Amino acid sequence: MKAVDNTLTDAADTELSPLTPRPARRPARTRRWIAALVTVAVAAGVAVLVSNLLGDAALFFYNADEAVERRDELASQRFRLQGTPLSEPENTFWNDQPVLAFPVGFDGAVVDVVHTGDPPELFQPGVPVVLEGAWRQGPGPGPVVAGDGWHFASDRMLVKHDNDYRDRDVYDERIYEADQGGALP
Amino acid sequence: MSQAGYVLGAWGVTLAAVGIYAASLVVRGRRLLRRARPEKAG
C-alpha cells in the first residue's frame, strides 16, 4: 500500500495520500481487540448479574411480620429482616459480648432484636433498618417487648432510609411517631 | 469520612466528569474539523 501511495501522490508529504489510512491514536487492530474484550466482559457480567437477580440472592429481606409468620420455615437459617426500631437501643451484654437490644416493628408485628457490632451512624428510633441474622429461641438480654419467646440475633445492620425528607424541625414529631409505634401490641 | 466528605466527593466527581467530558467533546470536534479542512488533510 505504501509503495502505491508514493507513486500516486504528487505532494511531498505522503501522509496526504487518500490511500493512507488516517493515523489513529492506537492501531485499529488493537482498538478492535479491546472493544471485543470489553464486549465479552460486559456480556458475561450482565449474564452473571441477571442470573443472580433471578436466583435466591435477590431476596433481600422479609418485613418483621413476614419473618414472624415464617419462623418455623426459616428455623435457624440466616436471612434479612426489615423493621422500624421502636425505642432507643439498650447497651448490654450477651454471652460476654457487648450488644444492642431493641424492638423493631412492622405492620403490627414486633420483634426483639439483639445486635452485635456497630450500628450505622444513622441508626435511631423511627428510621427503618434491615438486619442480617437468624431467629434464636428464648428471650434476649434486653427489654422484652414482643414476648413470644424468641429474639432475632443480628450481626449486620443497614439503615433503610425511606423517601421522607424533613428538615430538623420535624425531628421531635418523628420521635413522637416512633414512640406511638412503640405502643403497638 | 465525614458527611461533608461524601457530599463534596459526590459533587466533585459529577462536576469533574461532566467537565472533562465536555472538554473532550470540544477537543474531538476541533480535531475532526482540522481533518475536514482541505489544506490540512487529504
Next chain:
Amino acid sequence: MTPVGSLATPDEALVASYLGGPARTGSRFTFWLGLATLIGLAAVAALGLLAVPADDVQGDTVRIIFVHVPSALGAYAAFGLTALGSVMWLWRRSVWWDVTAHAGAEVGVLLCGLTLVTGMLWGRPTWGTYWEWGDVRLVTTLILFLVMVGYLSVRALGGDAASVATRAAVVGLVGAVNIPIVNRSVNWWANRTLHQQSSITDGKLEDLTLFTLFLAFVVAAMAICWMMMHRFRIGWLERQLQARDLHDALAARRAEANR
C-alpha cells in the same frame, strides 16, 4: 437549534459548510447554552450546598440528591434517545437517528456511571454500605450501565457503518427495555431494595429542597442538550469524513486503474 437541524442536510454539504467556518463544533447557540448552564450550576451549588437545610435524619448527605437524581433522570433520557434512534435506524435507516443514538449512549453512560458513583457515596453514610449485590435497584442500574457500555464497545468493534448501526441498535433496544425495570424496581420489589421510592411524586420534600432539585433538573437538561449537540456534530462529522475518505480512496483507485 438550527445547527442540529442543518446537519441533516445530505452528505458533503456539512463538511463543505464547515470548511469556511470556525474550527469547532460549537455554535452561537451552544455558546449561550453553555454559559447559561454554568450560571445555573453555580446557582444549584449555592442553594444545594449552602441554603438548603440539612435533613433531620440524613443530615448533610441529603445534598447528594441534587447530583444523584438529575444524573439518573438524565441517563434515562439519554438512553431513551438511544432507543428512539435505534428504532428509527432499524425502521427508516435514518443515519441522523443512528448518530443521535450513539450520542445518547455516550452521554447516558457518563450519567449512569455518575448515578452509580454518587449513589454509592450516598449509600455509605446513609445505609451503612456502598453496595449490596442483592439489591434490585442497584443491580438493575448496574446492568443498564453495562449493557450501554456494551453498546459503545459493539460500535467500537468496527465493520461497515450499516451493520455496525444495526448491531448497536439491537443492543440499544435491549438496554432500553431495562429503563422501566430500573425505574419501577423500587415499587415492584419493595422488599428487595434499600432504595427509597420516588420522593418527588409522593411530595415528601421540603419546599426549598424541592425547588433546588427542580432547578438542578433544568440545569442538567441544559448540560445534556449541550453535550448531545456537540456529540451529535462529532458523530455526524465522523460519518462525513468517512464518506469523503472512501470517496477519495475510490477516486484514487480509479486514477490508479486509468494509468
